[in-house]
Amino acid sequence: MTGDHAGHIEDTRLAEALSERYLAYAMSTITSRSLPDVRDGLKPVHRRLLYAMQQLKLDPSSGFKKCARVVGDVIGKFHPHGDASVYDALVRLAQDFAVRYPLVEGQGNFGSIDGDGAAAMRYTESRMTETARIMLEGIGDNAVDFRPTYDNEDQEPVVLPGLFPNLLANGAAGIAVGMATSIPPHNAAELYQAARLLIEKPDCTIAELLELVQGPDFPTGGLLVEDRETLIQAYETGRGSFRIRARWAVEKGRAGAWSIIVSEIPYQVQKGKLIEDIAKKMEERKLPLLADVRDESTTDIRLVLEPKTRNCAPEVLMETLFKHTMLESRFSLNMNVLSQGKIPGVLSLKAVLQAWLEHVHEVLIRRTQHRLDAVLKRLEILEGFLKVYLNLDEVIRLIREEDEPKPALMKAFSLSELQADYVLNMRLRSLRRLEEMEIRKEWDGLGKEQATLEALLGSEKRRWSRIGKDLQKMQALFEGGAYGARRTIIGEAPATIDTSAALAVEREPVTVLLSQEGWIRAVKGHGHDVANHRFKEGDGLAYAVECQSTDRLCMMAAGGRAFTLKVADLPRGRGFGQPVRTLADLAQEDQPVALFALGDDESRYMLTSSDGRGMQVSAGNLAAEKRTGRQVFNLRDGAVVQYVLPAEGTHVLCLTTNKRALIFPLEQVAEVAKGGGVSLQKLAAGASLKQVRLFCLDEGLIWQDGQRARSPEDLSPLVGRRGSAGRVAPQWMLRR
Structure with a gap:
C-alpha cells in the first residue's frame, strides 16, 4: 500500500460487506472442503493425501512410512490446515469398516468398529493400496490439469485420473454451508458393469442400471430392507434413504434353548455404542423379551442375544430389537456433488456414472x-x-x-x-x-x-x-479378492410382525409411588400403608396412585406440560426406583403437581391455575407419546398449575387466599385441547386460588370430614356468575 492510501477508510454498508464475505466463505466451503468431485469422488484433503503419498513413493510394493511424515508433507506442501484433520482423513481411508475399498494400507492401530480411536500418527505407518495406485495411474501423462499450491511453490492435481469409480464405490459424506452430501458405498464390479451398459446403451433407464447395481454395498455388510420401487425412486432423484438391518441367525442350544447371534451390524454403527444402547433399553424395560446381551467378538462380530423365554419366536424378539435399538438404522442418500469441478448439484445414479465416464473419456484422449x-x-x-x-x-x-x-x-x-x-x-x-x-x-x-x-x-x-x-x-x-464379493444382502421390505401378543403386559394391581425428590417406582398390590415405604434420606412421599399394570399415568407439571408414563415401564422392586426425569423430559425448574391414572380418551379433567383460570381437557388430549410431553395449559407469567381434578359433578367451588368463595356451573368451563383457560374467579391483588372442588349441587357438599353435609340451601348464597369475585366465605369453610 502506497503512502497516498495509508489510513484510507472506505464506507461500506454492513449488510453488503457481510453478504459478500459470507458468500465467499460459503463457496470456499462447498467447493474446497465438504463436497466431493463427481470425477474422482474425492475431497481436496483426500486427493492431496494420495498425491503426497505417491510423491513419497509409497506404492503398494514399497515399504511403509510413518503417518506423521505423510501428514507433514500434506500440510506443508498442499493443505494448509491442522494436522489432526488431515490425520483423521488418512485414518478413515485405511479403515476397512469405514470405506468399502480402502485407499490407504495401515500398519499399527487405526481404530476399531467399537469406536476406539487410532494411535497417534507418530506410531502408525501407511502406504497406498492397489486401488489408490489405480486412481493415480496416468497422472504423469498429462491426463489431468495441475494448479499451483496455496503458496505457489508447487503444483497439485485438480482431479485424479484413475479408472476407478470412487464416488460410488466408497461413498462420501459432508456438510457444507446450506447443503450436504451423503452417498453410500457400492460394489465396484457392479459399477463397472453398469458403466459398460451405459456405453453400449446411453438411453438405458435407472431400472435397467439397478439390475446390475443392486443397491448400496456397505463394508460392514448387513441386510438392506427396501422394496425395488423405493430404490428406483431414490436413485432417479438422487435423494432418499435406505433401511439397514443387522444380519442374524438362530443358534440352537440344549433342551430346546436358543439364542440369537448377530454377525453383521448396520453401517456406521459403533459396536460399543450399540451394546450400550441395548443395555439401556433393557433398563428402561423397552425390551421385555430380551434377557441378556453379550459381546463375544474377536476379529469378526459376534453379539449373543439371550431371550427371556424359549417360547418366544426369534422373529418377534428381533422385531422388538429392530424397533427400539440401533440394530436397524437408516442411511440417507443425497448425491450432492461437484460437477465440472465447481458446480454443486444433486445428480441421479445415471448422471453420476455419465459424468465419470466423460472424465474417463477425457483422460483417455x-x-x-x-x-x-x-x-x-x-x-x-x-x-x-x-x-x-x-x-x-x-x-x-x-x-x-x-x-x-x-x-x-x-x-x-x-x-x-x-x-x-x-x-x-x-x-x-x-x-x-x-x-x-x-x-x-x-x-x-x-x-x-x-x-x-x-x-x-x-x-x-x-x-x-x-x-x-x-x-x-x-x-x-x-x-476377485477379499473385496470382490457383495457384502450387503438386498432383501425385500420385511413383512409386519405382530409383537403385541408377546409384549402383552399381565394385568395386575400396583401402586405407583412418586417421591418429593422425583423418584418413581411401582409396588405390587393395593391398600399399602405408604408411610412404611422407604425413601432416600431427606425425601418423602409426594403422590401414591393405585392402578393396574396395564394403565397409563399422566404426570402434570407446574408449567402446564402433561407427560404420559406407562406403568409397565416403571421400575419395581425394593429399591428407591429411578428419577422420573429419566422417563420424561421434565425441566429442572419444573415440578410435578399431579399424578393420576388416565381413563379412556373421552374422560375429562379440569385444570386450574394459581391466577384463577381453568379449563376442561379430555384424557386423549392429555396423553403424549413422546418423552417431551405435551404443552396443555398456556400459563400467564408467574402462574402455575394448581389442581387437576376429574370433571365429575355439576358445579365448581373456588376458595381464594383472601377468603372469597364462589360456586358456578361446571358447564361454564369450556373443554379445549389446549389453551390458556377461562377466568374462574376474579382475584384481588396478591390473592390466589386456595381450593377448588367439583360436586353435585343437588346432593350438597361435605367440606371436611366430621362436618355435616351442607344442603343446596346452605350453598345458594355462594352461587354466582363465573369470573365474578364471589362472596366472603362462611366460617365453616374457613375452619381447619
Missing part, C-alpha cells in the same frame, strides 16, 4: 495425445540417427574439423535442431552396425504405434470401445 507426442518426438530422433549411420565418416569429420558442428550437421544432412542435439550427444559405443538394426526395429514399432494412436484419436467409437475393454478388465480385477 489426453493420455493418448501425450503418448503420441512422445512417439513423434522419438521418431524424429530416430530419423536423425538413421541419416547419421549412412554417413558416419562425414559426421565424424564435421565434428572434428568444424568450430560449430551443430549448424554444419543440420545443413549437411537436413537435420532439425532436436536431431542435431541428440546426434552430438550420442556415445561412441553406439556407433556400431547392431545399433543401427535396433534403431530400425524401434522405428518400425513406433510407426505402427503412431498409426494406432492416431486412429484412436480420430474415432470416438474406437475410444469408447477401448474404454469398454478397460472397464471389463477392471471388473474382472475387482470381482
